[in-house]
Ligand SMILES: Nc1ncnc2c1ncn2[C@@H]1O[C@H](COP(=O)(O)OP(=O)(O)O)[C@@H](O)[C@H]1O
């Protein structure tokens with residue numbers, strides 16, 4: 250198991266993903282800092298919260314891209330013939346992939362934090378760090394990503410394509426806010442509708458703005474539990490598909 | 497104990513059966529050549545062994561231990577390269593080896609593997625810049641990591657130039673002398689003719705022959721070839737004399753027997769018919785030819 254995780258990380262370390270998306274995250278934080286700095290009114294307030302929130306949206310996109318390809322590239326490059334031909338069970342390989350996703354997420358969170366500190370120093374007059382806001386964003390994002398990435402993994406595995414998974418992942422992100430009005434109508438008429446996965450994709454929004462509960466008709470904790478349950482369901486299906494895949 | 501035992505392996509792709517009761521085994525330190533035309537099922541057999549694909553029934557044992565999709569510990573001692581080498585292209589050869597090293601191969605052993613497979617000179621270049629032959633050698637190097645007892649190589653000579661093929665043959669013989677068992681496939685018998693200890697010939701997913709190298713050679717049907725101008729006339733003359741003659745290009749062939757009676761009878765039949773004979777040769781069929789005959793007679797059976 251450790252061997253597998255070490256191998257996955259070795260690949261990442263020799264890839265460009267972590268550097269590229271690290272730079273984009275930093276750029277986003279600097280850009281947000283600069284926007285707040287340049288505006289007369291906005292420069293009066295502590296921009297650290299918004300800066301971190303901007304960075305973390307980049308993390309979201311990066312993680313969708315990352316998760317969508319982590320299972321499929323082995324198939325498209327054929328490297329799966331070495332990966333699957335050894336003594337390791339597919340379950341262990343699958344778990345090592347999940348661990349790698351978590352490691353990448355933690356790394357990008359650290360980058361977001363450091364980027365915020367840099368932007369703070371350059372554009373935000375070294376104001377105080379609102380750790381409660383950061384914690385709130387990280388918690389919301391973590392539940393959201395657990396659900397979203399499970400879905401992305403499943404799609405990538407079913408369609409055998411990372412492009413489809415990235416597209417659907419990103420589209421979901423934007424579409425959720427468009428669909429919400431319709432969703433709330435459905436929920437109004439049929440209250441069970443609130444339990445569909447789509448509702449739980451609002452967990453990040455609801456963490457930031459508790460008002461969302463009027464639409465979802467679920468408390469924040471219910472939203473969290475629901476995200477976890479659906480996420481686990483998607484992961485289990487993904488595992489079954491992955492385990493049966495013939496090479 | 498046998499290094500590998502494959503028993504009554506059956507495999508379907510949808511409704512199409514790709515393997516029919518395939519059975520064979522490998523003794524320690526021997527090389528088994530899996531021979532068959534393209535599409536015969538060689539890769540499917542190898543994939544079933546290492547768990548890249550499911551099979552419908554049968555059993556596979558490595559070192560006496562039953563192997564299933566979830567009980568894979570005996571694969572620890574198996575190195576494989578199936579269908580085509582598949583290194584990580586954005587890593588160098590050396591990095592690929594480091595990646596696939598489970599920790600039991602020391603740096604010196606790694607160096608030795610690189611030397612034996614002759615990848616040293618380009619080991620620090622990215623694998624995406626490798627030619628097919630270079631990738632093939634890297635693939636073999638990867639399969640040699642972690643001290644395998646069994647090597648499974650699927651058409652490893654594809655893409656190698658004659659010199660590299662020769663070197664790979666030497667390496668495989670050397671490895672088998674060290675006690676490593678090797679399952680190697682090819683659609684060309686010639687590639688394996690000087691190294692395999694045993695052959696398993698498969699066609700349309702069925703084992704049609706199992707034999708050791710020596711008897712494979714001597715069992716081949718022997719023929720007498722008459723080189724003539726008018727092959728059709730020669731064929732009818734020979735057929736009239738009780739032979740079953742076959743026309744190949746400029747020669748007519750009949751089956752030989754162990755003394756010279758067949759040759760003399762054939763010659764006099766041709767003489768009586770007034771057919772000019774340009775050359776006569778009695779030869780033991782070479783391996784490639786006997787394989788082709790074996791396959792075509794199997795295909796005929798299949799057609800009936
Ligand atoms: N994934 C697959 N789906 C359907 N049929 C397959 C698949 N892989 C192989 N086959 C079929 O199984 C047979 C054996 O293929 P294969 O083992 O690749 O042959 P070989 O390696 O001897 O050339 C062929 O008829 C091939 O078309």
Ligand SMILES: [Mg+2]
Pocket residue numbers: 535538539540579650
């Ligand atoms: Mg093949």
